Amino acid sequence: MTASATAAPALALHGIHKRFGGTVALDGASLVVQPGTLHALLGENGAGKTTLMRVAFGMVRADAGSIALEGAERRWRSSADAIAAGVGMVHQHFLLVGAMTVAENVALGGRGFVGGFNPARSTERVRQLGAETGLVLDPTARAGELPVGAQQRLEILKALFRDARVLILDEPTAVLPPREAQELYRWLRGFVARGRTVVLITHKVREALAVADAVTVLRRGRTVLEGPAAGLAEGAVVQALLGSRAPPIADEAGAPGTTAGEVVLDISGVSVVDDRGVLRLSEATLAIRSGEIVGVAGVEGAGHAELLRVLAGRLSPAAGTVRLPRRIGFVPEDRLRDALIPTMTLVENFALRDAGLARGIMPWSQYVARTHAAVRAHDVRSGEVTSSAATLSGGNQQKFVLARELEDASDALIVEHPTRGLDIRAAADVLARLRAARSAGVAIVVSSNDLDEVLAIADRIVVCFEGRLVPVVCNAEAVARAMVGLA
């Protein structure tokens, strides 16, 4: 199955470095993909998988390192160069024009302004490619009206239309139901059997080992393991993925359950279906007591975002029963969009929590006093309370939102990515506030894609994997394994 060692690698990346501001995304990563193979690129969230493949696709320019395609050194000015050279990429979030037809989407981005778009030829080519590859799509269907699986086939078709010999797929099965994921894998196997090359970005170890010819594992921007899939044990891959981790936490967090009181949040058999009709959360059952912090871990798209919104009363489930307290604080991931109105004053933002229920005259002078008190109590560094929320730094925005959501004795607090984008001091501050709230008897749910963050604060952890809840002990490795489907 693996191509002969004499052929030049289809794609070879060496010594790739990339920083985004102060964050090192890639720290000398390498990847060598033999032609005619399916190569899995594994790693945790933030390990640098997507960034590395964006470098290969010319979307991100590396600070250092070399790219070689079929033995020839290449330098991409943009992804147009990579596409012209035969590299295709299917992104995790599809890049389709929903109002356009399949044929139009496929033709989009074609070269030659004067030659223009020939609908008949494009339609014919989509049919022809469908017959050749088995990716059959109606060329006249509107992309936005296709189901998710078909949209993904369209993305692949777009790459094939440009004659991609190396096809990169970023977490392709994250959006697919299991049956369609199996179909995709079968198709990819056939695709490499015809001599093409596939790089599959994934965090699902078991799937990767089952389907791929070879595996590369990234950890913190570095390549830590590479080799043929056949000889690799699952444990070795997981070990490489996680590296040496801090021992299980139990220290300052206090033993789970010691201070926990009666059940405050209670959901059972809750399912959530998104607007595309895909099941995001399946029969979730969870009870959270006052005075405990429950961590919810999961990789992107695993269903924890939906779970949190159900717990916060912001999303009504398609099925199941939900029992929520009267006052629930919610600190969403995107603070500047979902929690604050940047152009409005701090006082007006403080009142926002009551906006839906307020009646009659707004008691602004009371809100001014309450904002002053909350800002002082939570050490929010701000100017006047009449200055706009946009003038706060990221850490102070987070503290301000926490202050608002915790004011007036909230029974429960749902926090998404509590320390994302915060510097170390601000992050420690926010975590201390959460612990204080727990001591005060608030039932708290914290969720993050970042495992360490959850481990640092939670008394008890549940993991979301493909829309299902998996309870685990508070142990880094157990959680990490559950996140990639190895519970």
Next chain:
Amino acid sequence: MTDPGRERRLLRGPNFLAALLALVAVFVVVIAGGFDAHAALGAFWRGSVGSSYAFFSVTLVRATPLVLLGLAVALAFRAGVLNIGAEGQLLAGASAAVAVGLSCRAWPGVLLVPSELAAGVAAGAAWSAIAAVLKRRFGVLEVISTLMLNFIAQYGVSYLVRGPMQEPTRVYPYTVQLTDAGRLPPLVGELHVGFVLAVALAIGLWWMLRSTATGYRMRVVGAGAAAAASAGRVRVERVALGAFLASGAVAGLGGAVQATGVTYALYEGISPGYGYTAIAVALLARLHPVGVLGAGVFFGALEAGAAAMQRDAGVPSVFVAVIEALVVLAVLALDRARETAASRTAPTVAPPVAEAG
């Protein structure tokens, strides 16, 4: 107390600047056009604010519909509803007011005038409701539907004044005049009570937006719909719908006031595009109701002055349209400049975490 935040005070500057630019534009246009600047500007002055007659009977009379319609536009825009249809809502309101005024001509004034105004309010709201329903049910953008409804309203008026509401001789395309009982009482010179109504409404809406829960909800929906829905659990669509209908109602009132206070009849050209100029008024006022009052009077003076320039110095009054357009462009350009300046000085938000991968 909290409404005019620090940055709002800063915003006053650019508004005056925009107005000033407009006045400079008058100069430039007059001189570039080769007109006698002294005579033209003198006429401009005398025609707009140079005498109490000019100010009360010309400027403020012209300002009244601009203020009312400007309030309608500002109210909708504040709630994030881009109601471009004030013109059509005005026509609906004027038609309904005249219809009531003509069919209930036996009623005494104390009853008839409020009935006419109420009919205008209801008709304006109903006209905007069409676009509101289209938006909610079918996702039709209100920018497009309200604009299209303007044309429908315009042709609707044409039909009314040539059909069911035409004067009895069936020769001219207008209705008969309202009786004295059906007219708004005069205030000073030709200025009618409608101006007082406009001032009261401006202050009332300012208070409503600033101090009431309803007004606060409208503002949060306009400024940050996602946060309003998530953090405030505001039913965003309902609030936007309410603002849309209220906006239509105010525009309809504007039409009724114009019909009962100035034209006393319905005819095709009853509005020379007040609903469009009102957008400029609202933008110049930065959507602040009391600001709309000032901007409306300013635009009223511009139009009064331009009419006088045409009459006395031969300067085509279409120049006023150029000036109004320049005001809007100046406001937008100054806004943009302010935003870039603000983003340069604002604290940098922490960079997003590197791409998951």
